Amino acid sequence: MGAITGTVYDVRQGDAGSIKVTSPADADDGDTIAINLGDYGATGIDSIIGFIHNTTDSILVMEQPTTAVSSGVLTITVGGSTDNKKRTYLVGLAN
Numbered sequence: 001m002g003a004i005t006g007t008v009y010d011v012r013q014g015d016a017g018s019i020k021v022t023s024p025a026d027a028d029d030g031d032t033i034a035i036n037l038g039d040y041g042a043t044g045i046d047s048i049i050g051f052i053h054n055t056t057d058s059i060l061v062m063e064q065p066t067t068a069v070s071s072g073v074l075t076i077t078v079g080g081s082t083d084n085k086k087r088t089y090l091v092g093l094a095n
Contacts, residue, residue, distance in 0.1 A: 006033035006076070006089075010040060018047075021076065021089040025056050028083040035074045040093055044069050047092035050079065056086050065089060 004027055009020040019040055021033060037043060045067065052063040065087075066077040078087055 002031060004031045004033060006035070008035060008040075018090055018092045021091060023078065023087040025053075025086040026084045027078050027087050029078055029080050031078045033076045033078075035076070035091075036072060037069070037074050037093065038072050042093035042095055043072060044094040045074060045091055046094040047090075048076070049090045051088045052080055052082060053086040053088070060088070063087065 004024055006021045006023050009022075011018055011020055019035070021035065023031070023033060037045070048065065048067055050063050050065045051060040053059065054061055063080045065079045068075045068077075074091070076089055
């Protein structure tokens with residue numbers, strides 16, 4: 001378990017929207033990704049949907065993370081019980 005670097009894709013449209021966050025293909029249960037929400041014009045989140053790649057970039061299954069927002073930073077903690085798998089998260093932004 002440890003901090004990993006995720007890739008954030010900005011998919012906002014106007015004042016509302018979301019970001020897509022992907023982890024490296026070797027993300028483990030309990031790893032964390034930190035995102036400065038201010039970089040995307042947000043102060044919080046109103047939703048998150050998570051997926052694990054059972055086969056990288058092919059077979060996706062829902063897997064919810066644990067989240068926390070503190071001082072404008074979203075921390076996503078990888079859930080599940082599988083190591084060395086890519087994860088994708090769709091995060092709804094809130095102001």
